[in-house]
Amino acid sequence: MDELRRFARELLLKKEVAAVIGYEQVGEARTRPVVITDPDECRRLVLNEYCLNNLVVYLNRARIKALARSKEGIRKLAVVAKPCDIRSIVALIQENQIRRENLMILSMNCHGVVRDFGCEFNGDNLAAKCISCNTQSSTYADKSFGEVREIPKFTGKLEYDLSEIEQLPPSKRMEFFREQFDKCIKCYACRAVCPLCYCQRCITDKTIPRWIESSSHSRGNFAWNIVRALHLSGRCTGCGECERACPMDIPLSLLNRKMAMKSKELFGYESGKSTDNPTLVGSYDQKDSDELFM
Amino acid sequence: MNNIYLPHLAEIKQIIEESPDTRTFRLAFRDRDTADRFTFNAGQFAEYSAFGDGESTFCIASSPTNREFIECSFKVYGKVTQSLQRLNTGDTIGIRGPYGNWFPLKELKGRNLLFIAGGIGMAPVRCVIENVLDWRDDYGSLTIIYGARSVNDIIYKDKVKEWKSRSDVKTVITVDPGGETSSWDGEVGFVPAVVEKTKPSSENTSVIMCGPPVMIKFTMPVLEKIGFSGSDIYTTLENRMKCGLGKCGRCNIGNVYVCKDGPVFTYEQIRNLPQEF
Amino acid sequence: MTEEKLILKEDLLRICDDVIKKGDTLLAPGKSEYVIVKDVSEIKLDPEALPTKISFKSYVFPKSEPVLYYKRSKNDVTLIDADVNGRKIVVLGAKPCDTGSIDIMKDLFNWDYRDEFFNLRAKHFIMIGMMCKTHDEYCFCTSVGCSPVSENGSDLFLIPLSDKEFALRIVTEKGREFIEPYFRFLCDADTKRTEEVLSAAKNPETAFDPDEVHEWLGRNFESPKWDGIGEVCLSCAQCAFACPVCHCFDIVDEDYSYSEGRRMKNWDGCQFGHFTLHASGHNPRDIQSKRYRQRINHKFRYYVDKFGKILCTGCGRCSRGCPVSIDIKEIVSNCKD
Numbered sequence: 001m002d003e004l005r006r007f008a009r010e011l012l013l014k015k016e017v018a019a020v021i022g023y024e025q026v027g028e029a030r031t032r033p034v035v036i037t038d039p040d041e042c043r044r045l046v047l048n049e050y051c052l053n054n055l056v057v058y059l060n061r062a063r064i065k066a067l068a069r070s071k072e073g074i075r076k077l078a079v080v081a082k083p084c085d086i087r088s089i090v091a092l093i094q095e096n097q098i099r100r101e102n103l104m105i106l107s108m109n110c111h112g113v114v115r116d117f118g119c120e121f122n123g124d125n126l127a128a129k130c131i132s133c134n135t136q137s138s139t140y141a142d143k144s145f146g147e148v149r150e151i152p153k154f155t156g157k158l159e160y161d162l163s164e165i166e167q168l169p170p171s172k173r174m175e176f177f178r179e180q181f182d183k184c185i186k187c188y189a190c191r192a193v194c195p196l197c198y199c200q201r202c203i204t205d206k207t208i209p210r211w212i213e214s215s216s217h218s219r220g221n222f223a224w225n226i227v228r229a230l231h232l233s234g235r236c237t238g239c240g241e242c243e244r245a246c247p248m249d250i251p252l253s254l255l256n257r258k259m260a261m262k263s264k265e266l267f268g269y270e271s272g273k274s275t276d277n278p279t280l281v282g283s284y285d286q287k288d289s290d291e292l293f294m
Numbered sequence: 295m296n297n298i299y300l301p302h303l304a305e306i307k308q309i310i311e312e313s314p315d316t317r318t319f320r321l322a323f324r325d326r327d328t329a330d331r332f333t334f335n336a337g338q339f340a341e342y343s344a345f346g347d348g349e350s351t352f353c354i355a356s357s358p359t360n361r362e363f364i365e366c367s368f369k370v371y372g373k374v375t376q377s378l379q380r381l382n383t384g385d386t387i388g389i390r391g392p393y394g395n396w397f398p399l400k401e402l403k404g405r406n407l408l409f410i411a412g413g414i415g416m417a418p419v420r421c422v423i424e425n426v427l428d429w430r431d432d433y434g435s436l437t438i439i440y441g442a443r444s445v446n447d448i449i450y451k452d453k454v455k456e457w458k459s460r461s462d463v464k465t466v467i468t469v470d471p472g473g474e475t476s477s478w479d480g481e482v483g484f485v486p487a488v489v490e491k492t493k494p495s496s497e498n499t500s501v502i503m504c505g506p507p508v509m510i511k512f513t514m515p516v517l518e519k520i521g522f523s524g525s526d527i528y529t530t531l532e533n534r535m536k537c538g539l540g541k542c543g544r545c546n547i548g549n550v551y552v553c554k555d556g557p558v559f560t561y562e563q564i565r566n567l568p569q570e571f
Numbered sequence: 572m573t574e575e576k577l578i579l580k581e582d583l584l585r586i587c588d589d590v591i592k593k594g595d596t597l598l599a600p601g602k603s604e605y606v607i608v609k610d611v612s613e614i615k616l617d618p619e620a621l622p623t624k625i626s627f628k629s630y631v632f633p634k635s636e637p638v639l640y641y642k643r644s645k646n647d648v649t650l651i652d653a654d655v656n657g658r659k660i661v662v663l664g665a666k667p668c669d670t671g672s673i674d675i676m677k678d679l680f681n682w683d684y685r686d687e688f689f690n691l692r693a694k695h696f697i698m699i700g701m702m703c704k705t706h707d708e709y710c711f712c713t714s715v716g717c718s719p720v721s722e723n724g725s726d727l728f729l730i731p732l733s734d735k736e737f738a739l740r741i742v743t744e745k746g747r748e749f750i751e752p753y754f755r756f757l758c759d760a761d762t763k764r765t766e767e768v769l770s771a772a773k774n775p776e777t778a779f780d781p782d783e784v785h786e787w788l789g790r791n792f793e794s795p796k797w798d799g800i801g802e803v804c805l806s807c808a809q810c811a812f813a814c815p816v817c818h819c820f821d822i823v824d825e826d827y828s829y830s831e832g833r834r835m836k837n838w839d840g841c842q843f844g845h846f847t848l849h850a851s852g853h854n855p856r857d858i859q860s861k862r863y864r865q866r867i868n869h870k871f872r873y874y875v876d877k878f879g880k881i882l883c884t885g886c887g888r889c890s891r892g893c894p895v896s897i898d899i900k901e902i903v904s905n906c907k908d
Contacts, residue, residue: 295652295654295655295687295691296685296687297638297639297652297653297687297688298684298685298686298687299638299639299822299834299836300638300639300650300652301650303648303650305646343824343834345641345643345648345824345832346641346643346824346826346832347824348822348823348824348834349822349824371850371851372850373850375850384646385646386643386646386647386648387648388648388650507853532849533847533849533855534847534848534849536820536821536822537820537822539683539684539686540679540682540683540684541679541680541684541686541818541820542819542820542821542822542839543818543819543820543839543841543869544819544839544846544847546865546869546873547855548868548873549872549873549874549876549877554682554683568792568868569792570855570856570861570865571855
């Protein structure tokens with residue numbers, strides 16, 4: 001952690017980056033994103049099992065982008081990113097949203113994070129995405145901090161099992177999702193935290209014509225949640241932030257994971273794996289499976 | 295249950311194409327009772343429904359003394375105004391209102407009035423002018439300064455002609471540089487410059503000014519230089535509204551609900567608000 | 572004066588059972604929200620539970636409700652008034668930080684124009700509050716004039732004396748009317764024990780003085796503090812929608828066929844960029860720092876000026892649920908020089 005602070009401070013002092021986006025500790029079992037431009041403030045930075053947010057979301061925020069433009073011609077931003085978060089960076093580079101050369105990626109050798117703030121870090125409370133994680137460090141990082149440690153073995157219980165839901169007959173599956181989506185209050189926290197939901201104007205906010213009803217009744221909720229999942233299919237990197245942010249505990253990851261599985265199964269594509277690949281939705285091959293065309 | 299969100303229905307009696315992007319609807323309530331009860335003061339606004347697309351907020355542009363019909367003018371910008379534009383005479387729209395406060399015309403009796411309007415800001419000002427002309431003898435001198443982007447963009451052309459023909463009203467019409475035609479006989483220049491050139495007296499005079507923020511911003515110093523104080527200048531704020539009833543929380547500027555405490559404010563009041571409009 | 576009685580938990584559940592059998596709605600705190608109780612076995616009545624993730628607000632001010640229906644024919648339009656189902660709703664075991672919320676919103680929904688959609692629902696609420704015996708780092712009810720033992724907004728108020736018994740206070744006439752048919756379940760109060768329990772309440776430490784905050788906000792419309800928050804906040808409406816007293820809404824039309832549709836009143840949030848966006852493209856609160864400033868000012872200054880009440884109950888939901896850990900208590904506590 002001290003190493004990260006020193007390193008980040010140097011970056012700001014040498015004016016290599018305009019700002020460092022990282023985590024600060026706020027309470028025993030909680031961190032908060034922080035945007036640092038003053039080198040001395042780097043002492044606030046932390047790296048631990050409570051660094052839940054995917055900070056990559058900030059790279060596409062107008063305010064943060066403006067920082068990298070306004071400060072003495074420094075184009076670069078430093079971002080603290082877990083190896084799994086780096087997949088979002090890769091996806092954004094693939095989609096031409098950010099430039100690798102304008103980024104300093106500060107990563108960690110990750111041994112898992114908690115499922116939510118306030119929990120003790122142990123096998124019971126391991127975040128779902130960490131259970132079968134195989135990217136404890138990333139080759140895309142400019143520098144990785146911390147030592148490599150094993151991820152605790154998951155001993156908790158997941159509330160929903162994707163394979164069980166897949167087994168349900170279509171009508172039951174529909175019922176399950178309708179019940180879940182009915183809870184939606186359209187706060188759009190899922191959209192706000194998603195690094196890949198970067199549209200300047202989301203389709204739900206478009207009114208001429210209105211594609212998606214803004215009311216949070218069954219129909220409007222269903223439309224929004226399905227559109228969200230579809231717009232992220234072949235793109236979602238599985239950071240799970242949408243599900244964590246949802247105040248109504250809707251298991252949004254189920255759909256995201258299913259779409260990711262389909263992408264892999266049908267096209268052998270995994271989002272956020274390599275900047276050399278074209279995006280799944282942005283490329284076509286005659287050999288592509290046509291199973292999705294009806 | 296008394297449903298405050300329920301509009302009255304009105305028929306579009308006439309559509310006037312004011313300019314390429316601005317229309318006026320002449321509206322008559324479907325229900326005779328409503329027509330009899332619907333009274334308002336100059337400066338008040340209403341919520342107009344295009345059923346299927348929603349409601350939009352415009353001032354009432356006709357004079358309160360006109361009991362036959364009401365008129366509203368709108369510029370085609372967003373979803374609802376586009377929808378309204380597609381309507382024809384004989385079609386039905388909804389009207390909720392009147393809402394908000396008004397220009398204190400009773401208190402201004404005996405004073406000279408200077409009207410300054412820019413663009414679609416002419417709509418509320420027209421309502422006041424007509425209302426004042428109804429009671430012409432109660433007021434001193436009347437001066438109208440109205441600016442539009444181009445000759446084509448001048449709205450209420452018939453009214454303008456009528457005001458110009460009156461000897462008891464001084465009417466100055468201006469268009470932005472480049473907006474004039476070869477036969478244009480009015481002024482060419484932006485409103486602030488024209489106000490400066492016209493040099494209206496501030497003696498016993500109140501100003502009623504509506505227009506785009508940029509016009510107001512640059513006309514204010516001119517008026518102050520002439521000698522007007524902030525409490526003599528009335529204008530309207532045009533914040534986004536949905537309910538018009540002081541509930542939905544969209545038009546607030548500080549603790550002021552523009553829909554209820556406004557839309558008419560003196561410049562002095564506006565200066566004391568958080569600068570967030 | 573408030574009358575106090577003693578009631579056994581099992582008898583209280585019998586009353587609840589009767590409420591359900593009569594077909595009235597019984598609401599109780601569930602896992603993440605207040606849920607409609609179908610069977611009394613679901614009722615927990617846990618005074619040590621933290622507030623649910625969202626309040627019962629949607630039962631008095633629904634997240635989406637029709638205000639009218641329209642039918643278009645060739646030239647004409649027919650309007651049909653929306654009907655409010657003014658059914659009785661009994662809220663059992665509401666936290667003191669929730670019970671007062673309806674009274675706070677009532678002022679807004681009734682100044683001059685009366686929103687009967689809200690009023691009709693509010694009128695049929697029977698609020699059975701319960702003393703709160705817990706708090707976490709996000710609670711600050713005591714800083715906004717509320718407390719774990721506040722009866723404010725409750726018609727009946729429960730004070731848990733043990734796992735099996737409650738002191739029951741009859742706070743309002745409405746509460747008395749509700750409980751009267753069940754008087755046979757009530758025993759004489761043991762006021763000494765009640766006082767002991769009440770005095771052992773775990774008050775969250777006072778974090779700020781709302782008067783000082785009000786004064787500071789008046790002087791600091793322009794403050795670099797807002798910029799810092801604006802950088803971190805992601806502009807969702809979790810805070811507003813979880814809040815028991817946030818009340819902003821949108822009105823939109825929705826066609827459900829070529830000629831028919833309805834006009835909806837939907838929750839809206841001041842943190843959304845398009846909330847104040849004009850059709851012309853102009854936006855008075857165009858950046859997040861301005862929107863967050865509005866949120867804090869509305870709660871701790873504007874609403875106080877307008878209605879004499881703080882638009883906050885100190886429940887801490889907005890902070891607990893914030894995806895980027897923005898803590899309103901911390902921010903308001905720092906509203907000082």
